[in-house]
Amino acid sequence: MIKKYLRKHKHRVYVRALLNELRWDTINTTISASTTGWTDGVTKHLESNGKLIRKYERRLRWLKF
Numbered sequence: 001m002i003k004k005y006l007r008k009h010k011h012r013v014y015v016r017a018l019l020n021e022l023r024w025d026t027i028n029t030t031i032s033a034s035t036t037g038w039t040d041g042v043t044k045h046l047e048s049n050g051k052l053i054r055k056y057e058r059r060l061r062w063l064k065f
Helices: 002-036 040-063
Strands: none
Touching: 002 040
């Protein structure tokens, strides 16, 4: 029981760290693109970041149970 809890806790910590990294990457990309210009690559990168954030937020919600 305790091993299962610890594994779940470590995974939650990992997912939270990954979400924070993705959010900061999105913010930095948006700021740099607003100064240098928006390209198709930047748009695709932000779109994929958004999808990953959505995916990991859902996973984090499931880990609460």
